[in-house]
Amino acid sequence: MTMTELETKPAPAIKHDLLARLTGALGDRETVAKICADFGELYTVFLPDILQSETGLVMEVAYAGHESGMMSDLIADLGDNVVLADMQLRNWCPHFVLACGNSFVITLMENLLGALPETIEEPIHRPLSRIELDLSATVFDKIANVLRSGVNAPGGFEPMIEKPHNAEDRPKPEADYVDQFAATVKMRIELGTVSSEFYLVVPQKALLKSVVTVPKSKNQMSRNKKEWAEQIAEQVRRSQVTLQAKIRLQTLTLNTISRLAAGDVIAFHDKGEVMVDVSANGKEMYRCEFGRAGEHYTVRVKDNISSEDEILKHLMG
Numbered sequence: 001m002t003m004t005e006l007e008t009k010p011a012p013a014i015k016h017d018l019l020a021r022l023t024g025a026l027g028d029r030e031t032v033a034k035i036c037a038d039f040g041e042l043y044t045v046f047l048p049d050i051l052q053s054e055t056g057l058v059m060e061v062a063y064a065g066h067e068s069g070m071m072s073d074l075i076a077d078l079g080d081n082v083v084l085a086d087m088q089l090r091n092w093c094p095h096f097v098l099a100c101g102n103s104f105v106i107t108l109m110e111n112l113l114g115a116l117p118e119t120i121e122e123p124i125h126r127p128l129s130r131i132e133l134d135l136s137a138t139v140f141d142k143i144a145n146v147l148r149s150g151v152n153a154p155g156g157f158e159p160m161i162e163k164p165h166n167a168e169d170r171p172k173p174e175a176d177y178v179d180q181f182a183a184t185v186k187m188r189i190e191l192g193t194v195s196s197e198f199y200l201v202v203p204q205k206a207l208l209k210s211v212v213t214v215p216k217s218k219n220q221m222s223r224n225k226k227e228w229a230e231q232i233a234e235q236v237r238r239s240q241v242t243l244q245a246k247i248r249l250q251t252l253t254l255n256t257i258s259r260l261a262a263g264d265v266i267a268f269h270d271k272g273e274v275m276v277d278v279s280a281n282g283k284e285m286y287r288c289e290f291g292r293a294g295e296h297y298t299v300r301v302k303d304n305i306s307s308e309d310e311i312l313k314h315l316m317g
Helices: 002-007 016-022 031-055 071-076 102-112 130-150 225-238 254-258 306-317
Strands: 061-072 082-089 093-101 181-191 195-204 244-248 275-281 284-295 296-304
Touching: 031 061, 031 102, 031 130, 031 181, 031 284, 061 071, 071 181, 071 195, 071 254, 082 102, 082 244, 093 102, 102 195, 130 195, 225 244, 244 306, 275 296
Parallel strands: none
Antiparallel strands: 061 181, 082 093, 093 195, 181 195, 244 275, 275 284, 284 296
């Protein structure tokens, strides 16, 4: 091989894991395990008191181990029965993910709506409704603030949380997304007879710089149950709900219905004011009058079929 060939031959690329280890983005097994266990202790000691003081519900939290790997793989490994939220905490980590089992959010909603604990069973696997997603935002807020109280993030900044979403609705990474080594802190949480889990997925670059300490006062972030309930109620009232309007049409024979074709017209049943039943999630809420304002067809509320409390309870259920 000539000197010219030696000079022009490209240098071999450094392996991704070696580069990550050299730049502090990948730690050894013992170090990662120790820091994840520290997070587990923080949540085990601190989170149950926070949740009980605000909901009046007794919950048990326990560390359930950790996993290491690429961040995208760790998130995918959580499965499809979780709700996720992308988060950041200034001066600690620009992007990490919190996830929670759907069964915990569903069970918490049932308890807050007054269901008897002995009547609550393990929920079926399903995506969360819009109202339940709003409740999960409150849960993530508590989990994130426990984290903030225990990590070395100078400045006292609040965690920033993006809108929670079901696993099936998680957007795909951008084309220029660069995956990174991360770790998942796994926590078990029990409410009544229902056992679920929540997770902290954080890049190892931030994890390895973390110093986790349990705050001296367990009650420093606590608020009372009334404030919690008011916060949830306010989130429910801000939630977007799809309304459906049903208008009764003229009665027709089966023979006529079977022969209907494009362009045929079916009259409304009502001769004068055309009345409309408005519902959401199958619950009839209002009797309305059908009309028109400019280019838009409209309905005008004439009567409430359900009370405000009944509507809220139905939409949250």
